[in-house]
Amino acid sequence: MRFDVVTLFPEMFSALTQWGVTGRACEQSLASVHLWNPRDFCSDPRKTVDDRAYGGGPGMVMMAKPLEDTITGIKAAHQAAGVKSGPVCLLAPQGERFSQKIASDILNLGNLTFVCGRYEAVDQRFVDRNVDLQLSIGDFVLSGGEIPAMAMMDAVIRLIPGALGDGESATQDSFMNDLLDYPHYTRPEIYENLSVPDVLLGGHHAKIADWRRQKSLELTFRLRPDLIDSARANGLLTREDEQFLRSL
Numbered sequence: 416m417r418f419d420v421v422t423l424f425p426e427m428f429s430a431l432t433q434w435g436v437t438g439r440a441c442e443q444s445l446a447s448v449h450l451w452n453p454r455d456f457c458s459d460p461r462k463t464v465d466d467r468a469y470g471g472g473p474g475m476v477m478m479a480k481p482l483e484d485t486i487t488g489i490k491a492a493h494q495a496a497g498v499k500s501g502p503v504c505l506l507a508p509q510g511e512r513f514s515q516k517i518a519s520d521i522l523n524l525g526n527l528t529f530v531c532g533r534y535e536a537v538d539q540r541f542v543d544r545n546v547d548l549q550l551s552i553g554d555f556v557l558s559g560g561e562i563p564a565m566a567m568m569d570a571v572i573r574l575i576p577g578a579l580g581d582g583e584s585a586t587q588d589s590f591m592n593d594l595l596d597y598p599h600y601t602r603p604e605i606y607e608n609l610s611v612p613d614v615l616l617g618g619h620h621a622k623i624a625d626w627r628r629q630k631s632l633e634l635t636f637r638l639r640p641d642l643i644d645s646a647r648a649n650g651l652l653t654r655e656d657e658q659f660l661r662s663l
């Protein structure tokens with residue numbers, strides 16, 4: 416999976432490429448992150464990337480030309496590397512809400528270019544000419560698209576076979592089967608007078624699997640009933656699941 420990222424703050428992405436699961440995935444070349452700073456594509460000596468908004472109003476707007484010249488540079492690099500250019504994605508509150516399904520779709524694309532806005536907004540003419548889709552991590556306004564981009568890249572990288580190591584599979588993650596994750600426990604067996612559910616100590620794998628499934632169903636039923644409806648609609652609930660849900 417190749418990510419290209421347009422950002423005024425490339426150093427921020429060390430949080431993704433230097434640490435943990437995502438850092439190891441990059442080190443093992445399971446994923447690559449190519450950072451592109453629009454300032455490097457400015458033709459003026461002051462490397463101007465923003466200017467005041469026509470019509471007045473607060474804040475500055477990112478200019479179209481440095482951003483578009485950056486996209487041109489990315490596509491030239493793709494051609495030189497024999498990479499099929501994927502979509503150009505702008506991070507913004509008005510974008511489609513990101514989800515585990517979209518993470519899986521992005522992985523299947525093999526390449527995606529993220530454009531991380533800063534300031535108040537991005538010149539609409541850049542958006543109209545270059546942006547294929549807009550994605551959001553939620554209905555709130557951040558100072559830049561970098562954190563949303565890293566969140567999305569993290570979710571995608573976890574899905575790459577081999578990224579999680581020791582045979583652990585991302586399919587155990589919440590939302591991978593449309594349900595919330597079951598509760599987890601580790602040593603010590605007694606913590607602050609609180610014990611671990613007996614079934615998890617018994618070593619009976621089928622009973623443990625049943626317990627975990629029922630806990631996922633119960634948590635999802637109580638915290639995100641909408642996910643129960645979508646799991647049902649997607650045919651992901653068994654007869655046993657439905658019987659257990661009726662008992663809640």
Ligand SMILES: Nc1nonc1C(=O)N[C@H]1C[C@@H]1c1ccc(S(N)(=O)=O)cc1
Pocket residue numbers: 506507508510532533534535536550551552553554555556557558559560563
């Ligand atoms: N939420 C998000 N999910 O992904 N990106 C998100 C985000 O907040 N990005 C902000 C930098 C960009 C932005 C876009 C639009 C406006 S504006 N002019 O509409 O106020 C303000 C800030």
